[in-house]
Each structure stands twice: as C-alpha cells, then as structure tokens.
Amino acid sequence: MGLTPTRVHKTRIEDCYIVSGDDCIAVKSGWDQYGIKFGMPTKHLVIRRLTCISPKSATVALGSEMSGGIRDVRVEDVTAINTESSIRIKTAEGRGAYVKDIYVRRLTLKTMKYVFWMSGAYGSHPDEGFDPKALPVIQNINYREVVAENVTRPAQLDGLANDPFKGICMSNISISLTAKPKKVLWNCTDIEGITSLVTPKACDLLPEQPKPVDCAFPGDKLAIEGVKLMTCSA
Template identity: 60%
Template sequence: MEKLLTFIVLGLVFVSTAESRDYKSYKEQIPYSAINCRKHVAYLTDFGGKGDGVTSNTAAFKAAVDSLSKVASDGGALLVVPPGKWLTGTFSLASHFTLYVHKKAVILASQKESDYPLIDPLPSYGSGRDAPGKRFSSLIVGTNLTDVVVTGGNGTIDGQGEIWWKNFKAKKLKHTRPYLIEILHSTQVQISDLTLTNSPSWHVHPTYCTHVIIERLTILAPVTVPNTDGINPDSCTDTRIRDSYVVSGDDCIAVKSGWDQYGIRYAKPTERLSIRGFTCISPDSAVIALGSEMSGGIRDVRAEGVRALNSQSGIRIKTGAGRGGYVKDIYVRDVEMDTMKYVFWMNGDYGSHPDPGFDPKALPEITNINYRDMVGKNVTIVGSLSGIKGDAFTNICISNVTAELVAEKKKGGKGLLFGDEKAKKLPWSCVDVGGVSSKVTPKACPELVEKEEVNCAFPSDTLAIDEVELKKCFVQA
C-alpha cells in the first residue's frame, strides 16, 4: 500500500484506464457527464477504504483527496466510490477533482457528532440556523475550489439524519446540524446524477459560488421532518437546476442570500438562477421559496417546467422587516400543480432573526414578480399575498392561470362545495401588494388589476449557464 501511495503522489499511476486491484471484476466502461473529464483515476479501496457499512472511511476519503489533489494540474483526478456501504464523517474535496459514486455504492454519513468539526457561522448569516454560534461541518465540503464535480451512476449519499432530527426536536443540540453537501467560495461546481437521502438538515447548499450546475438529483427525506430542504442556492451567481425530483419536509428549492444585518453587510446576491424540469412533493412547505434569508438580494430567477404534487405552496416569497435586500425580476411559467394549499404565497411578516441586532427599518424591496401559464388542481387557496405596511410589494403580474378549487364538505358534513359561495370567499387574500392579472381563474384580488390581454414577462434571452454543455466522460468501475 505504501508503494502504491508513492506512485499516486508522483502522478505515475491511475490514468483513465487504471483499475482497482480489489475491483478487477468491474471492467465496464461507464459513461457520465461532467464539466471536465479526468486524466487520473483511483478507487477508495486503494486508500484502505472498506465498504462494510461499519468501518469508518473518513481517513480513507481524506487520504484519497489529499493524494489526488497533487495531480490537479496534470489533467485532474477522479475518485471512484465502488459498490458497498462506505461509512464516513466530514471530508473535503479539491479543485479539478471528481467524486464518482457507483450506482451500487452508498456513502453513509456518520451519526457521531465528533465526526463533524465545529466551524464558524457563515459571514452572511452571523449565526447558526438552528442555534447561536458555531455549526457542525457538512458531510461533503469544499472551499475556494475551481472545477469540482460530485456525481455518479445514481449512487446514494445517505445522511442518516434520524438521530439529528430527534435531538433537534428535543432541543438537545447546541449547534446547527450539518448539511449533506456544502460548497463555498467556488467556481465551476457540478452536483449531479445522485440519490441524496435523509440529510440532518439541508441536502445541497452551494454558497458564494459561481457557475453552478445541479442536475438529475433525486432527494428524499421524510415529509414530517423540518429543515430538510432539497437544494438551497445561497448567494450564488449563474446557477442552473435541471431535471431533479425532491420529496422533503421543507422547501424543495430555497433561494437564499444571507440573514438580516449580516446579509445586508455581506451584500452578495443570488442572481441568474435557471430552473427547469423540476418536480416536488412537500406537504408542509414550498416547491420554490425565495427567502426567507434574502438580505443580500435575489434577482433574475427563471423557472419553467415545474411539477408540484401534494405541496403546501407553489411559489413562495418569504421576507420581513429587518431583512432589507430585494427579490426582483422573478419569472415563472409552465407549472402544473395537484393538491396544493396555496398556489401563490407571499409573506411580509416572516420572523426569525439571527439576534436582536437587526434593524427593523431595513425593509425589503419586492418587485417585478411574474407568474404565467399555470394549472392547478385540488387547490385550497390560489393566492395569499401579504406585503409590508408602508412597503408594498409592487409590479406583480399573474396571467393565464387556472386553479380548480378543492371540494369542501358543507356544514354538517353533508354534500360538497365545488366553487360555491363558501369557496368563492377563499381563493384570494391580498394586502399591501399591487400589480396586474389577466385570464386568472378564480378571479384575482382587486389589488391585482384585471386586464384583458396581458402576458406576464419571461425573458427571451438565454443565460450563459444554460449554454454550458457537459462533456461525455468514461470511468471503469
């Protein structure tokens, strides 16, 4: 093994045709898509990894990444996680590096707090989300990286979050729970072709990143567990989310950019975010949430081809006094929903502050919000739009939207209501908002002035991140 490690450091072994001695039977050349292919390939077993589901592989992952990072400038490196169950605590990634999880492999997150080092809160948050002060490091992390890929043949990363959820509910945790994947201050980031399950908290959290590609993820968490968000782009520029499926107890996609005075000071918005081909189930939260931590600003979000099933709300904006920042230039179209409490939901009274130091006079700007071409079935409330007194949400446009209201039992439990007098009072509630509506059924609230022929805006240009084409690569596994 020492001799083998020496070869790795010298960059003389593990070319693209290399094979692990322990996995010679796996000779299939498996295609995968990536920002860049890699010249050097190694296997976790080459660093002492054991896929028995019991042995800790934290040291093996760290040794592998450390060794393979030495060939980053020579065509980059790929680490294969072979078939098996690979228990591990926190480990970091490297630049010009790909982590490939075989379709029969499962990375199991350790349930020991000691396997997750404590780190400082994010500068744009000023505090942990669960508790003041420090937070536990995420399972898979990366900071200040260029060209980093986490992908596979739909292999699984299991956060084993049950013990974390239990302790969180019992208020036994002194620090914020770990996330599953968190990449910070990095560019050219790809997370794709994986099944992610049971994270202690958020599943995918790119933060302060540029050029982020998130594609073909299946994310599964119990719908009864809070804060198990699916994908949370946070203060990121040029991001695309494609062809993914999330079942969660919280927001399927939560777009963020910092919390109150810390986010205002850090001033790094999320902008140029493209979402296509996305499906969500979240009975207690949103399909796409903008906020509530949006103090650095959210701008130019484009979502289309969205499918929602049994979810609390379709598109939700969450903010409040003290947040500052803005949510503007939001464009959503081609959305199908079935069994929803809300189609549109905006909150200007969302609380939750990192500490008492926020400025209640820091009011957010919510403007140029565009929703069009949507269909909903079994909907309880079409729109609940609440701005802030003295700080109305403006330039809201909703067009070509049809929602069929859920059947409700009449008083006494006999019969059903299908849009009768009781249901007609429920579909819309609006205050401190303004804008227009066109071809909306049931008819929108008076604050959204009805006009006959309006098609709400959706940009005709193409974002640069949408034009990025992944390369076809191969791995022998």
C-alpha cells in the same frame, strides 16, 4: 432533502425529482444585518424541469434569508404534487435588500394549499442586532401559464403596510378548487399588480386587465444555459 442555492451567480438547476419535508428548492442570500453587510446576491438562476413533493413547504422558496438580494430567477416547466405552495416569497422587516425580476412559467400543480404565497412578516431573526428600518423591496414578480387543481386557496399575498410588494403580474392561470376551499379565495394585503385571464378572479389589488396581457419571461439566454454537462466515467 431539498436544495439551498445561496449567494450563487449563473447557476442552473434542472431535471430534478425532489421529495422533501421542507422547501424543495430554497433560494437564499444571507440573513438580516449579516447578509446586508456581506452584500452578495443570488442572481441569474435557472430552475427548470423540476418535480417536487413537499406537503408542508414550497416548491421554490425565495428567502426568507434574502438580505444580500435575489434577482433574475427563471423558473419553468415545473410539476408539484401534494405540495403546500408553488413559488413562495418570504421576507420581513430587517431583511433589507430585494427580491426582484422573478419569472415563472408553465407550472402544473396538483393538490396545493396555496398556489401563490408571499409573506412580508416571516419574522424570525438571528439576534436582536437587525435594523427594523431595513425594508425589503419586492418587485417585478411574474407568473404565467399555470394550471392547478385541488387547491384550498389560490393565493395568500401579504406585503408590508409601509412597504407594499409591487409589480406582480399573473396571466393565463387556471385554478380548480378542492371540495372544501377557503371562504376567502384570494387573501391580499399591501400588494400591487395586475392579472390577465386568471380564474377564479383575483383580489381587487390585482385587477383583471381589459385586454389580454402576457406577463414577462425573458427571451434572452443566460450564459449558464449554454454550458454543456459532461459525462465522466472511470
């Protein structure tokens, strides 16, 4: 069983070992018109020192029910073993809101179908009342310091044709492939961003920068990081 933080503010998840048939951590904030109307985002979320095993799902999923918005999520020092993907973004027409200001660093990945996975057409809906013109904003997504081995495809990145995912940054990433990788290693549509020191070379929509770049990770500390956990005994 994984964790599903939904509409949370100033939350810290750390030192967890999760084996799951679904996403190890699924970050959510509401579904379609209901999430838009309620309007409460998930924000200021810290996830660190996580070990995940999930052969059919993600280490950390953002969405697909993200219609209240997801902002300022910081993921670091994560190990995933025999897991379908690392950080997955899932959304669709009708979701509205945003997934933005996502910061990821120091991932160790072993036996993965995908390292990077973004889906703009994760299209299930609770009913027919959703607004297809409510398009999600996906922007400022940062990954750095990633080492992955035994990978089938480095990336499957699919934005929306009239709503591209923007501000994707990947730096200092080394991916070694399985003996039988996919023919197209980086499958990218409707995205915009950059890469720096990434192997194997990314798709043309994520051009390698002529000079090394470090993708962003905030230097400040969120208030929740200063809260000390207390040990209680009977």
